[in-house]
Amino acid sequence: MLKIHQSAYVSLRHHAEEAYPHECCGVLLGQFDDNGAEARSEARSEAGPKTVSRIARCGNTRQDSPHNRYHIDPRDLIRIQREGRERGEDIVGFYHSHPDHPAEWSPTDLAEAHWFGCSYVITSVEKGVAVLTNSFELTGTDEADKKFVDEKMIVV
Numbered sequence: 162m163l164k165i166h167q168s169a170y171v172s173l174r175h176h177a178e179e180a181y182p183h184e185c186c187g188v189l190l191g192q193f194d195d196n197g198a199e200a201r202s203e204a205r206s207e208a209g210p211k212t213v214s215r216i217a218r219c220g221n222t223r224q225d226s227p228h229n230r231y232h233i234d235p236r237d238l239i240r241i242q243r244e245g246r247e248r249g250e251d252i253v254g255f256y257h258s259h260p261d262h263p264a265e266w267s268p269t270d271l272a273e274a275h276w277f278g279c280s281y282v283i284t285s286v287e288k289g290v291a292v293l294t295n296s297f298e299l300t301g302t303d304e305a306d307k308k309f310v311d312e313k314m315i316v317v
């Protein structure tokens with residue numbers, strides 16, 4: 162389960178609308194409610210609940226097809242991770258938008274997801290307006306058997 166503070170939820174949907182017709186992307190910062198180290202080092206079939214307290218926007222570095230692909234610059238990710246640690250926050254997931262496409266993961270999304278136990282949040286944007294926001298958790302033990310499972314998301 163993913164609990165997301167209302168302010169973070171509102172700002173990620175706002176980011177999705179601003180970026181339209183391109184995809185937006187960013188990082189979800191907060192806490193693993195059980196044991197964060199365990200959630201990341203040991204792949205588990207079911208990770209514990211997480212809470213998102215803040216989002217960090219990222220630039221979309223994909224130049225080839227920015228409307229249906231996204232990529233977070235590794236330098237951005239390292240900076241966000243460091244700044245998060247200073248505030249006692251972990252990276253608990255990632256978000257991006259699907260302009261004029263459903264809020265469902267694509268094969269490319271799965272191929273590019275590597276953080277087991279983390280949440281991948283997708284917002285559909287239709288004609289510039291954010292519609293559905295869904296969360297999927299990356300489960301499995303390695304690249305060969307990884308998969309996304311639907312994750313309940315509640316705004317707190």
Ligand SMILES: [Zn+2]
Pocket residue numbers: 257258259266267270283
């Ligand atoms: Zn996608």
